[in-house]
Ligand code: GLU
């Protein structure tokens with residue numbers, strides 16, 4: 275029987291999860307779901323100065339919000355826990371000791387200054403910099419001398435001569451010559467484990483079969499494989515690696531704070547829907563096989579294979595993400611749209627959450643659904659419905675105060691004051707008759723000033739519907755106050 279596929283998402287949350295992390299999580303999730311396997315969520319928090327409880331809590335919440343549910347990990351538990359590395363320190367210590375006993379690792383007593391001086395010499399003579407193996411075979415006398423000096427050793431893994439060769443599922447055959455992979459530290463002098471030890475021990479103990487992760491970790495793979503082997507894994511038992519292509523910013527360098535927005539928290543605050551973020555990130559390095567760009571999570575799961583992941587870097591394109599987000603917003607039912615919009619309106623205090631306000635919002639949403647690309651835009655779009663008086667920005671104030679605008683607005687007041695039925699259709703025909711036929715204006719010049727007077731802005735939901743929603747009394751009062 276083929277072994278069950280087990281993938282893992284193993285972030286070190288030293289801040290909010292970023293685009294790269296989530297793309298990795300999404301691919302691990304999609305692969306596990308596609309194959310009927312398991313997704314393990316492991317928090318790599320051995321550096322407790324940089325990985326805080328708060329960041330961990332936010333990472334967990336972010337994955338939940340995105341709908342990337344895991345089968346083993348924080349909150350859900352599992353057979354191979356705990357899933358926080360900070361709770362597994364004794365396991366890493368035990369394995370480091372085993373490696374020492376088996377001769378796979380050794381104690382290294384070199385001080386930071388000594389290592390630095392030797393590295394300097396390597397550089398000066400054009401040798402590859404890296405640990406030179408000095409402590410590989412110390413005599414008992416040398417060891418006693420170091421201990422007498424009060425030195426505390428680190429534990430170093432011995433890299434045998436030769437090379438590490440493996441088939442990356444995305445990049446094909448990869449070879450690392452060991453002369454460029456020096457003996458590396460597994461455990462610091464204070465007994466704390468390094469990343470390479472913890473990550474590899476956990477992959478083995480958690481029975482991970484497939485590692486999909488960012489390309490930046492490719493160079494650590496030979497060290498990781500070395501640890502797997504020291505733990506007794508045979509070549510055909512090693513997990514398979516799939517290193518995902520870099521995500522680049524607009525300037526074609528790796529996406530970072532400098533050339534784009536990276537924090538998923540920012541996308542959430544802007545009003546990108548989780549299904550839009552997942553849909554878009556899925557396209558960063560993967561494609562469903564045709565030109566299709568709008569896919570559901572269900573389709574992603576059905577179609578996701580590693581063969582369709584590309585090895586060349588993917589460019590992050592905000593315009594495309596916005597287009598997808600707009601599509602997802604338009605696909606919402608009005609009830610869903612309302613549920614998603616309300617938090618934005620509450621946060622910006624556009625509404626207090628009263629029943630009557632929510633009814634107004636519900637009526638207004640259909641007229642803006644076609645017009646927004648980020649949920650946050652509901653705030654400026656709908657605010658005019660809930661204020662007593664509109665406030666103008668400088669540009670709108672100047673426009674509404676022009677003599678021509680005053681004339682348009684006065685004419686509109688006359689035309690509308692006699693309307694008995696206050697519907698958008700009636701409003702529209704009255705205004706067209708008075709302003710376009712009567713004054714001979716182009717629609718833009720006719721409706722622009724009315725729009726600003728009523729909503730406070732030249733960007734608003736469709737004008738006639740907006741006036742209907744606002745009601746006759748309030749619409750007329752705003753028009754009148756604009757010409758006073
Ligand atoms: N914890 C590592 C990181 O966040 C990733 C480990 C891995 O995926 O192998 O960079």
Ligand code: ZN
Nearest residue numbers: 382383384409
């Ligand atoms: Zn040493």
